Amino acid sequence: MSTLEEPPAEGVRELYPFLYEGRNDIQSVLAEARRSTEDKAAEIVRLRWQVAEASADALMECAGEMALRFASGGRLFAFGNGGSSTDAQEVATAFLHPPYGLSLPALSLTSDVAVVTALSNDVGFEVVFARQLAALGRHGDIAVGLSTSGDSSNVIQAFEEATRRGMLTIGLAGDKGGRLAELDLIDYLFVIPSSSVHRIQEAQTTVYHVLWELTQHALGAAQVHDPG
Numbered sequence: 424m425s426t427l428e429e430p431p432a433e434g435v436r437e438l439y440p441f442l443y444e445g446r447n448d449i450q451s452v453l454a455e456a457r458r459s460t461e462d463k464a465a466e467i468v469r470l471r472w473q474v475a476e477a478s479a480d481a482l483m484e485c486a487g488e489m490a491l492r493f494a495s496g497g498r499l500f501a502f503g504n505g506g507s508s509t510d511a512q513e514v515a516t517a518f519l520h521p522p523y524g525l526s527l528p529a530l531s532l533t534s535d536v537a538v539v540t541a542l543s544n545d546v547g548f549e550v551v552f553a554r555q556l557a558a559l560g561r562h563g564d565i566a567v568g569l570s571t572s573g574d575s576s577n578v579i580q581a582f583e584e585a586t587r588r589g590m591l592t593i594g595l596a597g598d599k600g601g602r603l604a605e606l607d608l609i610d611y612l613f614v615i616p617s618s619s620v621h622r623i624q625e626a627q628t629t630v631y632h633v634l635w636e637l638t639q640h641a642l643g644a645a646q647v648h649d650p651g
């Protein structure tokens with residue numbers, strides 16, 4: 424396959440110029456993309472190692488604190504925007520309905536579209552997580568907030584509310600941690616040192632999966648079935 428022979432519909436040539444002009448060999452375009460895919464795969468492996476090594480002690484300590492909270496009846500609330508909103512859902516699902524081990528009380532604050540839109544519409548998007556924590560959060564609960572920039576106001580306000588309520592606060596951020604790092608209001612902040620939103624989100628999955636696994640270990644549940 425090389426060039427597209429049909430005359431493009433209006434606007435399509437502008438959207439996909441490489442299909443019609445100059446770089447018209449799709450195979451060579453894909454070969455280039457493949458090289459960049461391999462670079463990205465290497466980068467994500469490096470980032471995951473980097474954060475696991477740099478944060479090994481903090482991850483263990485944090486998981487120990489989480490286990491103590493769960494053992495005392497605490498619940499976990501996860502939140503974030505965009506890609507991090509679905510990561511928050513995955514955090515909650517991993518704890519609530521894990522592939523093995525204990526089922527622990529966990530909820531994503533991004534899942535209820537009625538609550539999210541009502542709070543955003545009536546009050547403002549910056550309170551969309553903080554207001555939910557004000558209603559649901561209790562001393563001894565756990566707040567897990569994800570933000571690739573570390574700068575999202577609604578995530579910061581949620582951590583402020585969680586701190587006021589005596590919750591354990593755990594942040595996942597990218598690059599240098601953004602405002603989350605500057606504000607110094609989080610008990611455990613895990614920073615992925617990359618400026619790529621996608622690489623940050625990919626590495627963050629490892630951080631929360633490790634936290635989940637260590638928490639299960641701390642609660643004595645991981646040996647039930649650990650495929651390694």
Ligand SMILES: O=C(CO)[C@@H](O)[C@H](O)[C@H](O)[C@H](O)COP(=O)(O)O
Pocket residue numbers: 504505506507569570571572573574575578620621624
């Ligand atoms: O990167 C994606 C999707 O993968 C975007 O949707 C991204 O999550 C959104 O722009 C977020 O609003 C960014 O917020 P944050 O991670 O900086 O807090």
